[in-house]
Amino acid sequence: MISFEDLGAGRPFLLLHGGGGPGTVAGFARLLAAHGRVIAPVHPGFNGTERADGLVTMRGLADLYLGLLEELDLRDVVVVGNSMGGWIGAEMAAADTGRISGLVLVNSVGLDVPGEPVADIFPLSPVELAKLSFHDPARFALDPATLPEAQRVVMAANRAALVVYGAAGMTDPTLRDRLSDIAVPTVVLWGESDEVVTPAYGREFAAAVPGASFRLLPATGHVPQVETPELLLAAVLDFVGQTAQ
Numbered sequence: 001m002i003s004f005e006d007l008g009a010g011r012p013f014l015l016l017h018g019g020g021g022p023g024t025v026a027g028f029a030r031l032l033a034a035h036g037r038v039i040a041p042v043h044p045g046f047n048g049t050e051r052a053d054g055l056v057t058m059r060g061l062a063d064l065y066l067g068l069l070e071e072l073d074l075r076d077v078v079v080v081g082n083s084m085g086g087w088i089g090a091e092m093a094a095a096d097t098g099r100i101s102g103l104v105l106v107n108s109v110g111l112d113v114p115g116e117p118v119a120d121i122f123p124l125s126p127v128e129l130a131k132l133s134f135h136d137p138a139r140f141a142l143d144p145a146t147l148p149e150a151q152r153v154v155m156a157a158n159r160a161a162l163v164v165y166g167a168a169g170m171t172d173p174t175l176r177d178r179l180s181d182i183a184v185p186t187v188v189l190w191g192e193s194d195e196v197v198t199p200a201y202g203r204e205f206a207a208a209v210p211g212a213s214f215r216l217l218p219a220t221g222h223v224p225q226v227e228t229p230e231l232l233l234a235a236v237l238d239f240v241g242q243t244a245q
Contacts (some may be wrong), residue, residue: 003049004041004067008033012074013082014065015040018083018107019121019166020223021158022047024083028225031233032080035240039072041065043084045161047154050150056164058084058110058172062091069099071236078102078240081110082225087175093186094178102243104236105184105212107194107222108205111179112171113135116201122163134221135193179208185243187211189235191220191227 007029013036017025022042028119030039045051055064065088069077078098081089081096093103110117119132130141144152186209190202199216206214217224217231225233 001050002041002064003047003129004039004068005029006089007038007040008036010036012037012039014069014077014079014112015091016065016079016081016085016088017043017046018029018081018085018160018180018223019158020083021154022215023154024189024223025085025225028229028232029207031229032236035237040217041072043088044166045164046085048157051161058087058165059091061165064098066092066095066099067223075099075103078104078236078243080098080106080236081108082103082106082117082223084162085121086110089231090175090179090182093184095180096182096184100184102239103182103184105186105188105209105223106232106242107185107190107197107202108188109197109206110172110175110242111201111208112173112176113201118170118201118205119196121196122166129130132195132221132225133223136227137221138163139235140226141206141209154190158240170177179205180210182209182212185239187235187239188212188214188222189232190214190216191224192218193220194222196222208228 079089086105130137188206206208207213
């Protein structure tokens with residue numbers, strides 16, 4: 001069973017969170033819900049949810065969410081994914097069942113780009129990770145020692161889930177070939193200050209998707225939905241206006 005929020009009404013969005021967990025998209029989901037119906041799932045294993053033993057890859061998550069779109073009978077769906085959520089969204093669009101009409105990749109990982117590796121975040125402390133993830137890390141760095149025990153438990157569970165899905169690395173050398181199968185309008189949005197995956201990496205990602213456009217978000221790092229949500233919202237709505245059916 002998939003745990004998800006269902007907010008708003010209108011054209012549907014599937015909002016896929018990154019490795020920081022569903023809390024990183026919660027506020028943005030509410031902003032976006034003023035402009036359509038937002039389905040925001042929790043990747044199994046995150047926030048203490050159950051994960052089937054065989055569910056260990058982004059492609060597995062993509063298949064799971066394609067099934068969710070079918071179960072909810074959603075069509076004309078715009079998939080919006082950040083970081084690992086972008087990778088999942090790209091896998092979904094590459095295996096499109098006709099329900100997806102647009103793809104927004106936000107600082108996505110997954111692509112193998114020579115000379116532009118995805119940063120190895122697993123050994124990093126929260127402060128070190130914030131330095132790579134934010135334009136203004138002082139505003140967002142967390143000291144786990146200052147957090148309530150319940151929140152520390154959730155953070156640990158999320159990290160453990162990310163380790164499972166990223167066990168083979170946060171890239172897949174076979175992804176590039178599948179990206180060439182994406183046939184829906186796609187925009188790649190990137191924080192200019194991202195040091196987890198650089199803007200050069202983002203441009204390469206956009207170049208690998210037929211017809212995709214690339215847009216840089218100023219004064220923004222790896223998680224625009226947290227750092228500059230209004231800027232991200234404007235970019236998403238601009239894309240949606242261009243792709244309205």
